[in-house]
Structure formats: structure tokens, C-alpha cells
Amino acid sequence: MQSSTVASSVERALDVLAGRRVVALTGAGLSTDSGIPDYRGPGSPARTPMTFDEFRSGEPAQRRYWARSHVGWARMRRAEPNDGHRAFADLERTGVLRGLITQNVDGLHRAAGSRSVIDLHGRIADVICLDCHQVTPRDHLQARLAELNPGFAATAGPAVETAPDGDAVLESVEGFRIAPCTACGGVLKPDVVFFGENVPRDRVAQAYALVDALAPDPSGDPGGVLLVAGSSLAVMSGLRFVRHAFKHGIPVVIVNRGRTRGDEFTTVRVDGGCSEVLPVLAAAAAGSAAV
Secondary structure, eight states: OOSHHHHHHHHHHHHHHTTOOEEEEEOGGGGGGGTOOOSSSTTOOOOOOOBHHHHHTOHHHHHHHHHHHHHHHHHHHHOOOOHHHHHHHHHHHHTOEEEEEEOOOSOHHHHHTOOSEEETTEEEEEEEETTTOOEEEHHHHHHHHHHHSTTHHHHSOOOOOBOTTOOBOOSOOTTOOOOOOTTTSOOEEEEEOOBTSOOOHHHHHHHHHHHHTTSOOTTSOOOOEEEEESOOOOSHHHHHHHHHHHHTTOOEEEEOSSOOTTGGGOSEEEOSOHHHHHHHHHHHHHHTOOO
16 A cells, blocks of 8 residues: 555544455446546646536537547557456455445446446446347447447547547547447447436436445444445435435445545445555455354
């Protein structure tokens, strides 16, 4: 660990986690060491992601989104899991981690080997038609866009930055041609939850059920722990689960660089990087898992 303060908070987190089942809630900060920037971490630039209403406003907005995403997708597709992702996969294999709720759309948890994953905000590797609702692989659309816009990625100008959803900032998107749904000719959108769009109710219900299963039992079961990693909890889609856990007497451990909106509900907060801290927590938690 980088400091005695971090080391001390890690020790306290280990005490909370010892012998208890875990549900994880992860955010963009978990994937920064995989080369995917976050939205609100220390040093992150101000970002203005496209809203759902803006995307639905018409072809100009859709052209802007898909042109930028066409360039940015290459970076997302090359990203690989880091030690933080692998730590969660290891915890699941040992039976300590009972489920994982992720706000990320990059698919790196599954790539690392995690299986019990709720993709709260969807997956950027999938594309959905807003008209017929057919879901298709993003790679198929990428090939179609490349055919419609030969050389665009190379000539559009340098990408100044790339957001966690693969949205690259380009100098110009002029002349970019978008592709319609092959089934009905409708509007294609990445199968992710845009700002201003609601998370599907079934996913929210599944996530709440995971957290509810951590509640202590009057018969003597001490319950489990909600482990938050790499999220500032700035948006309600993640913060609500932390509040819910606190309300029901479930300890909350947060690993994140910088303060979070959920600190007041936290049992222990470790101000450190996920790739460094999570493997330590995972190894200890797996070693002390209740039989």
C-alpha cells in the first residue's frame, strides 16, 4: 500500500470482510488500469456524454454519436481485464462473491472470468434497434460502418480523449454515414443506458435482491458485505444500493481513489487504487471464507 493510512484502512476492511459473503458494486474507476478512462476520478476532464433525448432527436445527433463511437470502439475492444477484475473473478470461484453489479459497459468482468454479473447499464459490445428491439453484436455494426465510411477512422483527425463508453472526441464528423437496422431499417443504438434513460426494472430488481440476501438474520447469521469498487457513486443508479444496504444493517466497504457520494453510509473506505487493493482483499477474504 502507498501509505500507513491506506494500510490501516485495508486492515479494517479485512476485519469487516472476514468470513462473510460478498456482493460487489463496481464503477468506471475499476477499469482505468485497463486503459479506459473514468468519468469523475481525480484528474478526469469534464465530460458531457450524449443524453438519450439528444440521441433520439434525429440523424445529426446519431451521426455524431456513431462517428465518434466508430473511432473510440477500437480502444474499447482492445482493453483487457486488470488485477481488480481478476480479483473479483477469483472471489466468485471460491464462493465468497455471490454476485456482482457493475455500472461499467466494457464487459471486462466477464472477460476476466466472472459469471454472476448484472450489467446494470448494459454492454457496449451489443447494439439494439430502437424500433424492432433486435440485439446484434457490435462487431457486426463496426464492419458495416467501416464499409460505409472507408478510411474515416484514419482521416477524421486525432481523438483528443475517449470516454468510458468509447465515445471519442473528434475534430469533425462531417460526411459520416450511419447504418440502419438490417431487420427493419430502424435506428440503431448501443445497448447501454444513456444519461436520462432508465435502467430496466428487471435489472434493478435483480440487483436489489442480491443486496437483500446480505442482510443479517436474527437467527445468528451475521449477513454479508457490500463491496464497492471504483465508483464515486455520483449517480443514483449505484448510490441507491449503498443506501439500501446501510438501511438494512449491511456493512459497506468502498475502495476508490477520492471521496464518494456514499461515504456517509460506509463502514470502511479505502482511498486507493482497485488494482492494488482488491487482490489483497480478495486473497484474505477467500482464505477466511466460512465453510
